[in-house]
Amino acid sequence: MKLKLALASTIFLTIFSGNVLAQDIDAGRLLFGVCSACHGPNGEGLQALNGPRIAGQQAWYTIRQLQNFKSGARGSDSRDIYGQQMAPMAQILTTDQAIKDVAAYIESLGS
Ligand code: HEC
Numbered sequence: 001m002k003l004k005l006a007l008a009s010t011i012f013l014t015i016f017s018g019n020v021l022a023q024d025i026d027a028g029r030l031l032f033g034v035c036s037a038c039h040g041p042n043g044e045g046l047q048a049l050n051g052p053r054i055a056g057q058q059a060w061y062t063i064r065q066l067q068n069f070k071s072g073a074r075g076s077d078s079r080d081i082y083g084q085q086m087a088p089m090a091q092i093l094t095t096d097q098a099i100k101d102v103a104a105y106i107e108s109l110g111s
Contacts, residue, residue, distance in 0.1 A: 023059070024097075028105030031098055034089065035106075043109040050082050056110015062103035066090045 032043075035054075040046045043055030054062065068074035069090035075083030093099045 023100040023104035025101070025104050025108055027098075028101035028103070031093065031102040032105050034092055035102065038085070038089075043106055050085060054106050054109075057106055059100070059103040059107045062106050063099055066093060066099045066103065 036043070038046055038049040038051030039054050040051065043053065043057075045051055045053035045055075065074065069083070069087045070093070072087070075085075075087030075090075077083065093102060
């Protein structure tokens with residue numbers, strides 16, 4: 001009985017500990033390597049490649065924009081030159097977790 005309880009609580013903790021959903025800034029830092037090519041090493045922006053400053057942007061906003069680029073809600077119009085540069089980059093972030101991680105890292109760049 002005790003063993004079963006211990007097992008059940010271990011499984012419960014593994015699933016609900018939040019590890020699966022929490023953002024991971026270190027993972028985000030690795031992902032940001034690609035982004036830095038256009039947004040600058042610290043997200044400060046890079047005019048030569050049209051990358052706007054994104055450092056310190058709040059994560060909820062970044063997450064929303066990355067989802068919009070991925071779904072095509074943003075950056076799919078042929079007249080939207082800058083959006084079209086960014087849209088394929090959002091596809092690199094294949095999971096919601098990756099989007100959360102990179103957004104958390106970008107937010108941390110502001111401070
Ligand atoms: C090829 C250059 C390039 C790369 C690489 C790139 N971006 Fe962008 N990004 C842009 C451009 C250009 C824009 C401006 C788009 C617009 O004006 O709509 C942009 C816009 C954005 C925006 C919207 C900013 C706002 O204020 O709404 C976010 C967020 C963003 N990029 C995140 C990223 C992330 C995260 C990565 C890495 C996975 C990345 N970008 C990689 C060029 C790039």
